[in-house]
Amino acid sequence: MPHILIVGDVAKESAGPSIVKELKDKAPGHAFDVVIITAGYFAKESLDEPNFDSEVLMYKTSSIGPVFVVHHLQKANLLKEGSKIILVSSESGSIALRHESEGGGNYGHHASKTALNMVGKLLSLDLKGKGIAVGIVHPGFMRTEMTKGVGFDKFWDAGGAVTPDAAAVTLSAFIESFDMRKTGQYWAPRGPGDIGTVEDVLGPRSELPTPLQLPW
Structure with a gap:
């Protein structure tokens, strides 16, 4: 089965047909064993400065x-x-993991990830009868331009942030073992190490497993 990377803007309604066309052009006659959808946009917000257009874009994208x-x-x-x-989500989409130690704000980013978690759950119900498994994952706290752009680079070292290539290795191993027994579930393949509020909510990191199933 070919490995194909497609870069596109999923916030546009035309994305689905465009992706299908590209896949058929690059791998005619193939169905795909694994499809990973990773898309995000992070505009930092506070209650004093919410941004309507940015929130709409975050929901459309995520x-x-x-x-x-x-x-x-x-x-x-x-x-x-x-x-x-x-579906690549984020621990920020867990309502249970949001804690006063972290504070509020970032409404569009966090809530759009929560919405993606629900999308994954509903898709898993619709596709279960077809034998297609749907997983929702927090790939890790990422050292990327997106997190740097909202000032989170100051937390990279203390927060255990990883590069995308390191996260990809862990995610790949998780996908290998992922099947219908976990469909519709929400997981952190790298475990609790980079989740800032995990001890406030779930207990000591040292007592939590890797991979870690996250609470909604």
């Missing part, structure tokens, strides 16, 4: 676009029994 991408993949028969869909 939680609306993936529904339509999966819809078009499924209708084009690019998914099969045994396929796995992995």
Whole structure:
């Protein structure tokens, strides 16, 4: 099965048909064993300065676009029994893990990830009868331009942030073991180490497993 990377803007309604066309052009006649949808936009907000347009874009990117991408993949028969869909979310989408030690704000980013978690759960119900598993993952606290752009680079070292290539290795191993027994579930493949509020909510890191199933 070919490995194909597609870069596109899932916030656009045209993304689904465009992705289907590109996949069919690059791998004619193939259905895909694993589809990973990773898309995000982070505009930092506070209650004093919420941003309407940025919030709309965050929801479109994180939680609306993936529904339509999966819809078009499924209708084009690019998914099969045994396929796995992995939605890259964030621990920031866990309502249970939001704690007073972290404070509020960042409404659009965090809530759009919570919405993506619900999307993943609902997709898992719709696709279970077709034998297609859907997973929702927090890949880790990332050392990327996105987190740097909102000032989170000051937390990288203390927070255990990792580079995308390191996160990809852990995610790949998790996907290998992921199947219908975990469909619709929300996981941190790297465990609790980079989740800032985990001890406030779930207890000592040393007593928590890796991978860690996250609370909604």
